[in-house]
Amino acid sequence: MLIKRLLLEGFRNYINEEIKFDNKINLFVGDNAQGKTNIIESIYVCSYAKTYRTQKDIDTINFDKDYYRITMEYEVDGENNKQEIFLDRRGRKQIKINDVKVTKISDIVANIPIVIFSPDDINIVKGSPQERRKFIDLICCSLSKSYLIHLQEYNKYLKIKNNMLKDDEKRDIEYIKILNENMSKHIVVISNFRKRVILELERKGKIIQGELTNKAEELKLEYVSDFIDKTEEEVLNNLNEHINIDLMRKSTVKGIQKDDILFYINDKDVEKYGSQGQARTVLLTMRLANFEILKEVKKTEPILLLDDIMSELDKNRVAYLFNYIKNYQSVITTTDVEGIKDFENIKVNKILAGSLK
């Protein structure tokens, strides 16, 4: 998959801009607050039909405009395609693929394979377990639509159960047991899938982390969950055994909403002991491993979006990274080209106040 051209109309600080892409490394260089991340964000919006930077998509409409329109032309297996996403201030969202309206937006989510590395990724290592679950769920969902359905179903039952636990009047143990039965089915599928993806991220990540750090850093991942390799019956027993505690705490104490992932470098927990650069490297490794998994499963090369990539990585790590990505299409932002402009396959674009110079 290759992005050929992007048209940004009223998106963030872009009024009307055409951006053309090379098949290899597309570097966007500029000072702070010029619109580099906005380009990466717009490509993400095309893939996921929503932004990752704010809660409300309408915040991404240009301050002086009533709508945005992002048009992306891309090539898959030698064929040209066009995808357009439109959003107005009333929240009306419309997507067209090759000029045909898409009726169900969820059908096309993640159809354009991308892997994004953003400065906010640091929260995956340093933030709460919720951030890590979001990280793994997003990967799992991009690999399997049925995973997404299992997750949605599970969350539906969890919500009903939690509502019931909160309200003493509504409590019905028999009904909770039925909810637990339904939840167990989804837990088995979800935790198996998470386990497989985490193992694969670790397998691929070990090699990448070794190369990035000249073998100085050995990476390990640990999936923390009560349900690894458990049968549906064992899961159900576990949930039912905790009903009394659920009632006491007024919320569900066991379930995949408590899972976590731990990252280790040379057997030390990165959250507790990792330096800033080590944490960034682990995250970059995770994104590159994610890229390789997605490439294998989707049988096409995803687009790599690397925002503000150079910060906190030393020269050797940057050199390895550019060598790794030189044969793929990527969009990279940086404030400074020093030390990278001479790498292979780079097209440098300068960004100034929402314009390509």
Ligand SMILES: Nc1ncnc2c1ncn2[C@@H]1O[C@H](COP(=O)(O)OP(=O)(O)OP(=O)(O)O)[C@@H](O)[C@H]1O
């Ligand atoms: N809805 C909006 N309408 C107009 N301009 C916006 C909107 N949202 C953000 N901006 C502007 O976009 C600019 C920020 O763009 P962006 O985040 O892409 O910067 P950047 O070039 O990545 O900077 P940095 O190097 O600091 O990361 C800011 O000037 C901001 O005011």
Ligand SMILES: [Mg+2]
């Ligand atoms: Mg930025």
